[in-house]
Amino acid sequence: MKNVEELLAIKERMQYQMGIRNDKNEAGKIVVGMGTVGIAAGAKDVVLAFTENLGKNNIFNIAVIQDGSIGCEKCSPMAEVHMGDAEKVTYVNLTPEKVAKIVAEHIIGGKVVAEYTASAGK
Amino acid sequence: MYRSHILICGGTGCTASGSASVIAALESEIKAHGLENEVKVVRTGCFGLCAVGPIMIVYPEGCFYSAVKAENIPRIVEEHIIKGRPVKELLYKETVTEDAIKSLNQTDFYNKQKRVALRNCGVINPESIDEYIAYNGYQALAKCLNEYTPQQVIDIVKASGLRGRGGAGFPTGLKWSFAAANKADQKYVCCNADEGDPGAFMDRSVLEGDPHAVLEAMAIAGYAIGASQGYIYIRAEYPIAVERLEIAIKQAREYGLLGKNIFGKGFDFDIEIRLGAGAFVCGEETALMTSIEGKRGEPRPRPPFPALKGLFAKPTILNNVETYANIAQIILNGPEWFASVGTEKSKGTKVFALGGKINNTGLVEVPIGTTLRTVIEEIGGGIPKGKKFKAAQTGGPSGGCIPAEYLDLPIDYESLISIGAMMGSGGLIVMDEDNCMVDIAKFFLEFTVDESCGKCTPCRIGTKRLYEMLDKITKGQGTLEDLDEMEKLCNYIKNNSLCGLGQTAPNPVLSTLRHFRNEYIAHVVDKKCPAGVCKDLLTFVIDPEKCKGCTLCARNCPVNAISGSVKQPHTIDTAKCIKCGTCLDNCKFGAISKK
Numbered sequence: 001m002k003n004v005e006e007l008l009a010i011k012e013r014m015q016y017q018m019g020i021r022n023d024k025n026e027a028g029k030i031v032v033g034m035g036t037v038g039i040a041a042g043a044k045d046v047v048l049a050f051t052e053n054l055g056k057n058n059i060f061n062i063a064v065i066q067d068g069s070i071g072c073e074k075c076s077p078m079a080e081v082h083m084g085d086a087e088k089v090t091y092v093n094l095t096p097e098k099v100a101k102i103v104a105e106h107i108i109g110g111k112v113v114a115e116y117t118a119s120a121g122k
Numbered sequence: 123m124y125r126s127h128i129l130i131c132g133g134t135g136c137t138a139s140g141s142a143s144v145i146a147a148l149e150s151e152i153k154a155h156g157l158e159n160e161v162k163v164v165r166t167g168c169f170g171l172c173a174v175g176p177i178m179i180v181y182p183e184g185c186f187y188s189a190v191k192a193e194n195i196p197r198i199v200e201e202h203i204i205k206g207r208p209v210k211e212l213l214y215k216e217t218v219t220e221d222a223i224k225s226l227n228q229t230d231f232y233n234k235q236k237r238v239a240l241r242n243c244g245v246i247n248p249e250s251i252d253e254y255i256a257y258n259g260y261q262a263l264a265k266c267l268n269e270y271t272p273q274q275v276i277d278i279v280k281a282s283g284l285r286g287r288g289g290a291g292f293p294t295g296l297k298w299s300f301a302a303a304n305k306a307d308q309k310y311v312c313c314n315a316d317e318g319d320p321g322a323f324m325d326r327s328v329l330e331g332d333p334h335a336v337l338e339a340m341a342i343a344g345y346a347i348g349a350s351q352g353y354i355y356i357r358a359e360y361p362i363a364v365e366r367l368e369i370a371i372k373q374a375r376e377y378g379l380l381g382k383n384i385f386g387k388g389f390d391f392d393i394e395i396r397l398g399a400g401a402f403v404c405g406e407e408t409a410l411m412t413s414i415e416g417k418r419g420e421p422r423p424r425p426p427f428p429a430l431k432g433l434f435a436k437p438t439i440l441n442n443v444e445t446y447a448n449i450a451q452i453i454l455n456g457p458e459w460f461a462s463v464g465t466e467k468s469k470g471t472k473v474f475a476l477g478g479k480i481n482n483t484g485l486v487e488v489p490i491g492t493t494l495r496t497v498i499e500e501i502g503g504g505i506p507k508g509k510k511f512k513a514a515q516t517g518g519p520s521g522g523c524i525p526a527e528y529l530d531l532p533i534d535y536e537s538l539i540s541i542g543a544m545m546g547s548g549g550l551i552v553m554d555e556d557n558c559m560v561d562i563a564k565f566f567l568e569f570t571v572d573e574s575c576g577k578c579t580p581c582r583i584g585t586k587r588l589y590e591m592l593d594k595i596t597k598g599q600g601t602l603e604d605l606d607e608m609e610k611l612c613n614y615i616k617n618n619s620l621c622g623l624g625q626t627a628p629n630p631v632l633s634t635l636r637h638f639r640n641e642y643i644a645h646v647v648d649k650k651c652p653a654g655v656c657k658d659l660l661t662f663v664i665d666p667e668k669c670k671g672c673t674l675c676a677r678n679c680p681v682n683a684i685s686g687s688v689k690q691p692h693t694i695d696t697a698k699c700i701k702c703g704t705c706l707d708n709c710k711f712g713a714i715s716k717k
Contacts, residue, residue, distance in 0.1 A: 066205065
């Protein structure tokens with residue numbers, strides 16, 4: 001260790017790995033429905049896609065949480081995105097590709113991806 | 123990127139209750155489900171709530187599983203890790219409410235604490251220097267080397283008001299300034315990890331849970347006083363702590379955080395471990411340093427104090443593990459932050475190891491000035507079986523008892539001394555109505571008689587005589603004059619012993635005599651032990667009204683002292699009875715009592 005910058009670089013690198021242990025998750029959380037139907041429809045890949053995309057973008061204050069079925073079985077896999085105090089947004093019929101877009105546009109950009117939401121499907 | 127971290131306590135407490143087999147089960151189960159790239163298993167240090175170990179925390183939810191067994195693991199993995207449904211009946215009860223699951227930090231045990239020295243314990247993997255760095259590790263050292271002169275570092279520690287956490291409470295900054303002022307070609311920084319009080323495990327837990335915090339602080343101390351070599355003196359009975367220290371030192375050397383030219387600032391510092399063989403006297407500073415030198419661990423007279431002539435006759439500072447654990451936080455957050463916690467003369471927080479008759483046995487850290495009532499009733503969860511609190515013992519064999527009338531006394535160094543107890547290193551043993559205070563004093567004296575190194579006469583012979591007097595009293599052969607004689611002998615030992623061991627050895631006797639003289643009088647005058655502990659003063663009797671003649675007691679009595687026919691009241695032959703209590707434990711009708 002020659003200087004402080006090296007130390008800070010390690011801290012930076014570790015930060016998003018450790019953020020998961022912050023049970024406050026101030027910035028928000030993503031709840032993926034993991035009922036039997038959800039799992040059969042590929043909810044597992046959706047969970048992995050969320051963690052991977054958040055990690056890639058160095059976002060470490062948002063938890064990806066698995067939960068039971070969110071409700072609508074035929075629109076699985078589903079996920080709820082809770083950002084700060086904003087009302088939750090429910091996304092349906094998710095795929096890893098859609099997840100990448102949601103992370104980029106909604107979570108980073110702050111703009112809800114309307115076409116994937118539950119209300120768009122009705 | 124892992125989507126979940128599972129933290130399991132690998133401290134000594136939870137290891138003893140089986141956490142190693144839980145970790146093994148978890149790792150194999152995760153592998154069996156192909157989750158090894160999604161879920162990370164972390165073996166941490168002590169969480170503090172040792173009573174309900176092994177403890178396991180699942181993130182990101184922060185679910186708190188208590189008393190986990192290896193056979194629970196397949197279900198937890200299947201339900202929680204794969205399907206996302208926490209297994210409620212295996213969670214720590216207090217965290218499960220109707221509509222939500224609370225995290226560890228929201229429980230009564232944790233939310234009344236303030237964790238400074240223990241901040242990383244149960245939070246990071248102590249075997250990963252990167253995780254320590256993620257929580258600002260080694261930044262305090264960097265700050266000192268880049269921004270402060272050694273004198274400024276000492277001034278900061280002085281301004282924080284930090285006092286030694288080993289027991290005596292000497293101001294840390296002052297100690298450092300003495301050693302800094304003495305010129306020498308070599309100086310030393312030592313760490314006292316020879317925690318020897320029965321029931322104390324604060325230092326062990328810090329070293330098991332956050333070893334780098336101690337290394338970083340020692341390097342800061344080295345910079346402050348101008349030393350390039352540090353020694354950690356730790357007892358060999360702490361294998362987990364020793365192993366983690368060894369790993370930590372190796373990692374710090376690899377990163378260049380120990381060794382030559384740290385952060386390119388021309389400062390050299392390295393640390394070595396010295397194992398102690400478990401002699402209590404080696405916790406005394408001069409004996410400790412003599413032992414590091416490779417000699418028999420015996421104290422020597424002071425002055426010269428270690429700041430002038432310490433290890434290898436060079437200027438040396440010796441601080442306790444917990445003292446060091448505060449240093450980096452003081453540097454990073456400023457002395458004002460630290461001084462804002464605590465009482466006027468005692469700043470910061472103190473770690474206590476709760477033991478004895480208390481529900482939440484374990485490790486707690488509270489602001490100094492917190493009352494004993496908060497620690498015992500609110501954080502400690504009170505006394506089991508609804509028994510009545512009698513006293514708390516602090517400071518181990520050097521300390522004293524705090525009786526019930528002082529439950530609301532704010533705990534700090536001065537207040538405890540004023541009532542004849544002491545802060546000590548932090549062992550806090552809770553006693554209820556079933557504990558005999560004479561017996562407790564005898565227990566501690568037996569310990570000091572064993573541990574007295576024998577170098578000076580007042581301690582070697584005095585403690586032995588004192589023990590014999592206590593023994594006489596517990597056998598019902600004492601007199602009122604003995605009590606006065608004991609007090610005289612106590613004061614003689616205190617005033618004439620060479621080192622802290624002998625000077626404090628009579629404290630358990632003096633403090634119980636002061637606060638529980640009635641119990642002593644009951645032993646010597648009425649020849650009774652009110653708590654029913656001292657066997658020679660007890661008689662076991664069977665109440666003929668309650669006895670159903672089931673014969674269970676008679677069948678279990680190891681000396682055949684109980685006789686009687688079936689369905690008739692039994693009797694105990696007191697001449698034969700050895701007062702083992704087996705009959706009392708076996709009686710289903712509550713017919714047997716001890717008087």
